[in-house]
Amino acid sequence: MSDFRDANRYDVGVVGAGLAGLTATRELAEAGLDVVVLEARGRVGGRTVGESLSTGETIDRGAEWIGAEHDRVLALVEEFDLELSEQYGDGLDRVAVAGDLFEHEDRVQALPSESATELREAADRVESLRRDVPFETPRDAPEADTWDATTVESWKRETMETTAAREAFDAFVRAEFTVEPSEMSLLYFLTAVDAAGGLELATDSVSVTQQHRLVGGSQQLSTRLADDLEDVIAIRLNEPVRRIDRRGDDVTLASDDDTYVVSDAIVAVPPPLVERIDHEPPLPARRRGLGQRMPMGAVIKFVAAYESPFWRADGYSGSVLAADGIVAEVADGTRPNTDRGHLVGFVAGADAFEWSDRPLAERRERVLDDLERYFGTQAATPLEYVDEAWSKTQWSSGGYNAVMTPGTLTSCGDALREPVEGVHWAGSETALEGRGFMEGAIRSGERAASAVLDDAREQ
Amino acid sequence: MSDFRDANRYDVGVVGAGLAGLTATRELAEAGLDVVVLEARGRVGGRTVGESLSTGETIDRGAEWIGAEHDRVLALVEEFDLELSEQYGDGLDRVAVAGDLFEHEDRVQALPSESATELREAADRVESLRRDVPFETPRDAPEADTWDATTVESWKRETMETTAAREAFDAFVRAEFTVEPSEMSLLYFLTAVDAAGGLELATDSVSVTQQHRLVGGSQQLSTRLADDLEDVIAIRLNEPVRRIDRRGDDVTLASDDDTYVVSDAIVAVPPPLVERIDHEPPLPARRRGLGQRMPMGAVIKFVAAYESPFWRADGYSGSVLAADGIVAEVADGTRPNTDRGHLVGFVAGADAFEWSDRPLAERRERVLDDLERYFGTQAATPLEYVDEAWSKTQWSSGGYNAVMTPGTLTSCGDALREPVEGVHWAGSETALEGRGFMEGAIRSGERAASAVLDDAREQ
Numbered sequence: 001m002s003d004f005r006d007a008n009r010y011d012v013g014v015v016g017a018g019l020a021g022l023t024a025t026r027e028l029a030e031a032g033l034d035v036v037v038l039e040a041r042g043r044v045g046g047r048t049v050g051e052s053l054s055t056g057e058t059i060d061r062g063a064e065w066i067g068a069e070h071d072r073v074l075a076l077v078e079e080f081d082l083e084l085s086e087q088y089g090d091g092l093d094r095v096a097v098a099g100d101l102f103e104h105e106d107r108v109q110a111l112p113s114e115s116a117t118e119l120r121e122a123a124d125r126v127e128s129l130r131r132d133v134p135f136e137t138p139r140d141a142p143e144a145d146t147w148d149a150t151t152v153e154s155w156k157r158e159t160m161e162t163t164a165a166r167e168a169f170d171a172f173v174r175a176e177f178t179v180e181p182s183e184m185s186l187l188y189f190l191t192a193v194d195a196a197g198g199l200e201l202a203t204d205s206v207s208v209t210q211q212h213r214l215v216g217g218s219q220q221l222s223t224r225l226a227d228d229l230e231d232v233i234a235i236r237l238n239e240p241v242r243r244i245d246r247r248g249d250d251v252t253l254a255s256d257d258d259t260y261v262v263s264d265a266i267v268a269v270p271p272p273l274v275e276r277i278d279h280e281p282p283l284p285a286r287r288r289g290l291g292q293r294m295p296m297g298a299v300i301k302f303v304a305a306y307e308s309p310f311w312r313a314d315g316y317s318g319s320v321l322a323a324d325g326i327v328a329e330v331a332d333g334t335r336p337n338t339d340r341g342h343l344v345g346f347v348a349g350a351d352a353f354e355w356s357d358r359p360l361a362e363r364r365e366r367v368l369d370d371l372e373r374y375f376g377t378q379a380a381t382p383l384e385y386v387d388e389a390w391s392k393t394q395w396s397s398g399g400y401n402a403v404m405t406p407g408t409l410t411s412c413g414d415a416l417r418e419p420v421e422g423v424h425w426a427g428s429e430t431a432l433e434g435r436g437f438m439e440g441a442i443r444s445g446e447r448a449a450s451a452v453l454d455d456a457r458e459q
Numbered sequence: 460m461s462d463f464r465d466a467n468r469y470d471v472g473v474v475g476a477g478l479a480g481l482t483a484t485r486e487l488a489e490a491g492l493d494v495v496v497l498e499a500r501g502r503v504g505g506r507t508v509g510e511s512l513s514t515g516e517t518i519d520r521g522a523e524w525i526g527a528e529h530d531r532v533l534a535l536v537e538e539f540d541l542e543l544s545e546q547y548g549d550g551l552d553r554v555a556v557a558g559d560l561f562e563h564e565d566r567v568q569a570l571p572s573e574s575a576t577e578l579r580e581a582a583d584r585v586e587s588l589r590r591d592v593p594f595e596t597p598r599d600a601p602e603a604d605t606w607d608a609t610t611v612e613s614w615k616r617e618t619m620e621t622t623a624a625r626e627a628f629d630a631f632v633r634a635e636f637t638v639e640p641s642e643m644s645l646l647y648f649l650t651a652v653d654a655a656g657g658l659e660l661a662t663d664s665v666s667v668t669q670q671h672r673l674v675g676g677s678q679q680l681s682t683r684l685a686d687d688l689e690d691v692i693a694i695r696l697n698e699p700v701r702r703i704d705r706r707g708d709d710v711t712l713a714s715d716d717d718t719y720v721v722s723d724a725i726v727a728v729p730p731p732l733v734e735r736i737d738h739e740p741p742l743p744a745r746r747r748g749l750g751q752r753m754p755m756g757a758v759i760k761f762v763a764a765y766e767s768p769f770w771r772a773d774g775y776s777g778s779v780l781a782a783d784g785i786v787a788e789v790a791d792g793t794r795p796n797t798d799r800g801h802l803v804g805f806v807a808g809a810d811a812f813e814w815s816d817r818p819l820a821e822r823r824e825r826v827l828d829d830l831e832r833y834f835g836t837q838a839a840t841p842l843e844y845v846d847e848a849w850s851k852t853q854w855s856s857g858g859y860n861a862v863m864t865p866g867t868l869t870s871c872g873d874a875l876r877e878p879v880e881g882v883h884w885a886g887s888e889t890a891l892e893g894r895g896f897m898e899g900a901i902r903s904g905e906r907a908a909s910a911v912l913d914d915a916r917e918q
Binding site for chain 1: 604607608609610612613616638639640641642699701731734735737739740741743744745747748751752754755757808809811812813815816848850851852853856857864865866867869870871
């Protein structure tokens with residue numbers, strides 16, 4: 001390990017070269033600061049990663065959808081002159097719950113009417129509850145303690161009676177948050193719905209957060225940012241930061257290979273990964289508590305490629321919400337410049353824990369069994385099948401995002417964005433708007449960079 | 460970092476030199492195996508650590524009490540010819556709840572009768588529920604999913620109405636588990652009560668798990684074990700294990716300084732710390748999920764030393780259960796070979812997060828304010844005051860123990876004890892009996908050692 005005297009000196013050290021870290025880096029570089037980016041993986045992009053299928057289309061193994069109101073992402077798409085494709089939404093959605101397979105253009109209306117009413121009322125109730133939760137200070141909600149002590153599952157059982165409504169809600173929570181309703185605080189759920197801009201449970205067409213996808217894959221946003229920065233910024237891959245030392249006037253970042261002395265650091269990794277770094281002196285108790293109380297969800301994302309999007313011809317949108325197998329949600333993932341059809345879907349929550357450890361061949365068979373039930377025998381024999389079990393990745397250790405367990409927001413939630421002596425926190429989980437999406441990652445990078453620039457101006 | 464060719468070769472590598480790791484080491488050494496112990500701290504003992512006061516008595520900054528049925532601990536005490544002292548229990552307990560200060564020889568009877576009845580009925584209800592939870596396979600409980608989806612707080616609100624009963628229960632949960640009732644799964648709570656041998660909420664004397672203390676401090680158990688092993692075993696201090704590689708036939712453990720090749724490893728650290736190690740290949744998804752869903756409690760343990768145990772003369776036992784300040788529980792901690800009197804107590808849960816980050820002087824003042832309320836003005840001016848904020852410790856990152864958040868036991872609980880290709884798990888949290896106590900740590904070490912010996916015999 002390098003000695004202090006050998007250390008490399010930069011204005012700012014950024015930990016993590018995902019969208020949050022790279023956005024922060026760009027802002028800082030544009031302001032004339034000297035930045036080093038330390039990335040654990042051998043690539044940039046974090047939870048965005050593309051894969052080329054045999055026919056040349058790139059699919060997303062990670063984050064994929066861009067919302068209609070995701071301004072920051074859309075600005076980058078325009079800046080880099082990238083191409084968007086629109087999410088296909090025509091035809092019937094299917095909902096597999098309560099031992100039955102329902103279909104309708106609106107997935108809520110697909111349910112038996114009593115269940116549909118329950119689910120709509122539950123969605124209305126969420127909308128009403130979340131209006132009582134202050135956007136920036138959810139701890140100040142009038143019933144914050146009660147809601148934070150309640151699991152989303154307990155709330156569901158109080159709110160809905162029918163199996164179909166409950167199972168559809170389960171599938172929705174798994175698909176949106178990649179955790180079981182039992183794992184998440186109701187208060188955190190309300191803030192997360194708020195941060196996403198509303199509950200996308202009942203829609204008769206494509207969800208507003210799933211409007212677009214990027215032709216060529218989402219990772220391009222990061223690779224393009226990194227390419228642009230290449231001449232002015234050191235991006236060091238395969239250099240996980242092992243220690244952050246705040247004991248001096250400066251902050252020292254140590255990897256296995258080297259040591260960097262910086263005035264400020266931006267840590268742009270998911271909250272539980274912050275705990276994997278040795279912090280000297282130890283982080284504030286609330287911050288450590290948070291790192292242990294905000295687990296990553298569990299998800300396996302899969303893409304199955306077929307000769308054509310045959311379900312469209314059958315009158316189906318490709319959208320499925322399901323609680324009868326291991327797949328929680330399916331969508332039409334067809335890429336624009338191909339004759340092929342793609343189904344993209346998710347195994348999430350407890351099923352993802354179970355199936356992440358099984359061999360790919362078994363997982364493929366089980367997922368295709370589910371797809372066959374929803375789309376007929378053609379779905380059983382794709383030309384290609386790829387998946388990513390995010391819980392098995394060394395440097396995300398889960399996906400899509402970290403969520404707060406009960407009791408966490410009220411006791412440790414304040415620590416999520418609060419800088420600690422020159423160390424700032426970024427990453428989609430720390431965003432107020434667009435949290436959990438690429439949009440949130442970019443916004444969090446902007447916020448962290450501007451806090452660092454404010455600090456620099458004060459000194 | 461060392462190259463493989465330089466690696467040190469041992470039969471077994473033990474990570475963590477607390478009671479669990481050292482017990483396992485002794486069993487293995489007695490069976491003739493060659494063991495290396497890698498300890499992150501500069502001392503043995505883990506969550507047991509002694510401190511000498513100015514007058515020479517050693518107090519415990521960490522684990523202190525030994526239960527009447529803690530056979531393994533008592534056997535070690537006898538083997539090492541150590542001296543026990545009995546917990547003082549005469550006189551009146553105090554309970555500070557619902558804006559009042561109650562007193563009685565039995566802390567439940569101290570409460571107004573309606574609240575006392577509620578609390579006793581709640582305790583009976585816990586006893587009845589836990590009989591439905593299979594000891595070794597709690598997932599098989601008839602209502603496992605429902606109970607795991609329910610926070611202890613939600614259950615409390617359903618079960619008790621009066622403020623006094625609710626606050627006494629809160630203080631009890633904080634004192635026993637160092638988390639808020641909102642943070643813990645009801646199912647996990649039931650298994651933890653089971654593993655402790657019952658709910659110690661209602662007792663008219665000293666709790667069965669708090670019968671004895673060790674004269675000279677609990678850490679002696681570990682230092683004596685380590686001393687006995689000194690000649691046959693390498694115990695390497697200040698060597699946190701950074702990477703555990705299971706890719707070959709052997710297991711490789713890497714610290715910052717060295718690399719060790721072993722046939723089996725025993726990781727005897729709290730569950731969340733397992734996630735701080737790089738595992739190659741990544742651990743099973745459930746195991747990783749568990750590491751992110753089993754946070755350490757938060758606790759500040761304090762000892763205040765006075766010229767005499769003046770509360771005894773006033774007719775008080777020294778025992779307080781409180782929800783009116785930041786202190787959750789106080790006990791008489793007087794050491795036998797001194798005229799002095801000691802009060803030992805705990806700030807736990809959300810208050811511990813808040814106060815761990817404040818300066819010692821502020822914390823001292825706040826704690827002494829509470830003690831003055833319970834014991835009069837004499838309590839405000841101790842001769843000495845020491846405390847330990849366990850959330851701030853680099854290598855425990857909380858205390859007393861890790862607990863499971865809602866939804867965790869049913870989805871990831873199976874991973875707690877399940878070995879992963881030559882890597883075995885120990886530590887008090889993994890114990891079936893005596894979990895959360897020193898007794899559990901010892902038993903877990905015995906279990907892990909015997910699993911390794913079984914493996915060795917099979918090969």
